[in-house]
Amino acid sequence: MSTKKQRIVIIGATSLIAEHCARLWVMQASSDMILVGRDSARMEQIATDLKVRSPGSQIKCMQADFIAADKITELVASIKNEGAVDIVLIAHGSLPDQQKCQQDLLLCQDTLLINGLSPVLFAEAFATSMQKANRGTLAIIGSVAGDRGRKSNYIYGSAKGLVSRYVQGMQHRFANTRVKIVLIKPGPTDTPMTSHLKQQGAKLASAEEVALHIVNGISKGALTIYAPPIWKLIMMIVRHIPAFLFNRLNI
Amino acid sequence: MVAVSSWGRLNRLEHDVIAIADRRLASQQICQSHPGIAHGMGRSYGDVCLNPGGILWKSTGLDRLIQFDEQTGRLVCEAGVLLRDIQRLMVPRGWMLAVTPGTQLVTVGGAIANDVHGKNHHVHGSFGNHLLQLTLLRTDGEIIECGPLHHANWFAATVGGLGLTGFILTAEIQLRRVAGPWLESETIPYANLEEFFTLADDSETGFEHTVSWIDCLSGGRGLFMRANHSSHQQLFTNKPSKWRIPLVPPVSLINKYNLAPFNSTYYHLKKSHTGRSIVHYEPFMYPLDNVQDWNRLYGPGGFYQYQSVVPREAGMDATRAMLQEISRSGEGSFLAVLKTFGEIVSAGMLSFPRPGVTLALDFPNNGENTLRLFERLDKIVGEAGGRIYAAKDARMPRSLFVSGYPRLAEFMPLRDPGISSAMSRRLIGS
Ligand SMILES: Cc1cc2nc3c(=O)[nH]c(=O)nc-3n(C[C@H](O)[C@H](O)[C@H](O)COP(=O)(O)OP(=O)(O)OC[C@H]3O[C@@H](n4cnc5c(N)ncnc54)[C@H](O)[C@@H]3O)c2cc1C
Ligand SMILES: NC(=O)c1ccc[n+]([C@@H]2O[C@H](COP(=O)([O-])OP(=O)(O)OC[C@H]3O[C@@H](n4cnc5c(N)ncnc54)[C@H](OP(=O)(O)O)[C@@H]3O)[C@@H](O)[C@H]2O)c1
DSSP states (O other): OOOOOEEEEEETTTSHHHHHHHHHHHHHSOEEEEEEESOHHHHHHHHHHHHHHOTTOEEEEEEOOSSOHHHHHHHHHHHHHTOOOSEEEEOOOOOOOHHHHHHOHHHHHHHHIIIIIHHHHHHHHHHHHHHHHTOEEEEEEOOGGGTSOOTTTHHHHHHHHHHHHHHHHHHHHTTTSSEEEEEEEEOSEESGGGHHHHHTTOOOEEHHHHHHHHHHHHHHTOSEEEESTHHHHHHHHHHHSOHHHHTTSOO | OEEEOOTTOSOOEEEEEEEOOOTTTHHHHHHTSOSEEEESSOOSSSSTTOOTTSEEEEOTTOOOEEEEETTTTEEEEETTOBHHHHHHHHGGGTEEOSOOOSOSOSBHHHHHHTTOBOTTHHHHOBGGGGEEEEEEEOTTSOEEEEOSSSSHHHHHHHTTOTTOSOEEEEEEEEOEEOSSSEEEEEEEEESSHHHHHHHHHHHHHHOSEEEEEEOTTTTTOEEEEEEEEOOOOOOSOOOOOOEEOOSOOSSOSSOHHHHHHHHHHHHHHHHTTOEEEEEEHHHHHOTTTTEETGGGGGOTTOEEEEEEEEOHHHHHHHHHHHHHHHHHHSOOOSSOEEEEEOSOOOSSTTOOOOSEEEEEEEEEOOTHHHHHHHHHHHHHHHHTTOEEOGGGOSOOOHHHHHHHOTTHHHHGGGSOTTBOOHHHHHHHOO
């Protein structure tokens, strides 16, 4: 029997966390990987790097529209037409300043679209064919920020919360199948998205470490992955603080 | 602003850290934000990678591989790639970096800018001897491709150039063949410096790697380690045990009260385990990499490393004199490394390695006492015609820098005026 290469699709492939996941996957075994993003030149750099790391892998880049449902349908159809997919990782996201979101409704809208609506549309576009094939893993990066709303980032957080609820429904839908729907919730991680937090002296996990938890979690079949895992405990506590207390905290 | 310290943790001062993570955007970022200095993994001990109150261009996000030729072993990569990542990727494919320092947690750019050396200097020279080309970004936006044969002056200034000639974007490195990750190593105790030099000379032809740990408090006894790459395959797996120093103790855990018994115990413990063995390259070459944050052991004051090289003719006397000064001072060093350098000419104008013998010592920062001791050591090094290693330095006087690096005048016109570090201000005035 010939061992077929894993077919892996990464949406938002220029995300630092996603890039480290891609490195880990191609280093584990040669893969047939499709990188989807908006910045082709950047994706080419990543694809070249992955090819050097894993000469046996095939890496293809595709530029995409992240919001328009018809474009997403088209793109995902073209991927599905070339064969079944083993893993889809939906990674893109954007963390703007909360204050600015409150003052600028357009930014507020973009934030909700790119962090909430867009990942759901991509996931939905892959779901039906995975159902037909009755295999594959669909993993979406949400955030610990989606676990409980708070004043310092609730626009972003509520979009991530939407993703959580969506995944919950999808896990229900696929409960008795061989398709796995996975929600990944990173804690604060050192990536371009959080460079301003770093300037404020925040303690951040490395993207490499977070990626390792994601890749291991997916291969073990986990359905929820907190990365690093300590955030599971922290968020359990945060979720259980009564509102009258929570609302007095400056977080 | 973010507080940044280098490996010696002598201070922790605010910097404006700009992450350089995309080589297409680097030019724009750097042109708009100088004066600054490149910062890799901050594994240098002193101020070569620092610029308090000013800008640091943090390069570790620039970590993409660009090209590798399996036939020739030529690797092109960005300057923020870790040597560890190159080793782990290439050793299974039968290739390895020819030269790596005692930690693999450093960037390619850092390895170039300090022209780092390893335990195999007498066979492979230093890092710059294996560079085929590099791309240098000047703060005025000019991009210079240079190598040993074209724009050779830029190349020679940048290798060992302490980050002062420009920001290195990419490098092409010639790897060397290896059969696998294993080394056949041998540890031999020596009783004094004469024995050390005999062992070093005898080992130069037959062994690729040579290094020794010296007990600096007991007149020159030590342990000599030598090794060759082995053709053994798949003997067993290297399962490194990982340690981490979780916090900074209130005082240095390495001090004059415990050092002598510590060194003595170490010597006798290791002496009883001498002989030959097969070891994985990681624990042999990078013994401390699995103890994360070991530099915290020296407490809140941090520590200095003092590394010198003196010409071979003066080597025995100068080394003996330094050891005597150290024992007399009551300051002491646990991580004391003594090693000979071979004849291979370094590629850089300000490269540290030169033929002779190099002694590297760690000292807890005991303020004035430590600095006074260094002044006495400086005198010995200066009189012997030696030099101090900038990668480890936080305090050498300007006069010793000038006498130790005779090609400084040739280097100066090639400096980038948009680059400045705490070290450059200290040693060359701007
Ligand atoms: C445990 C330990 C063992 C060591 N053993 C050895 C040894 O055996 N031999 C040896 O030679 N050294 C040794 N060193 C020193 C270390 O190898 C050097 O200090 C090395 O340069 C550190 O690399 P870095 O990436 O941390 O660079 P940094 O320390 O961050 O910077 C070092 C220099 O490189 C410059 N630089 C970094 N990136 C760039 C870039 N992209 N463009 C231009 N300039 C750049 C910086 O400006 C600075 O001048 C050791 C250090 C430690 C902590
Ligand atoms: N970093 C953290 O602390 C943290 C914590 C919890 C969750 N997360 C989540 O982790 C995921 C990965 O983020 P990261 O930390 O790796 O950050 P990152 O490196 O900054 O990546 C962000 C990614 O999102 C893409 N993106 C942003 N806005 C977009 C838009 N409008 N249209 C299309 N693509 C867009 C970016 O594309 P370009 O390269 O083209 O800009 C990039 O691929 C995100 O979903 C994020 O919300 C991160």
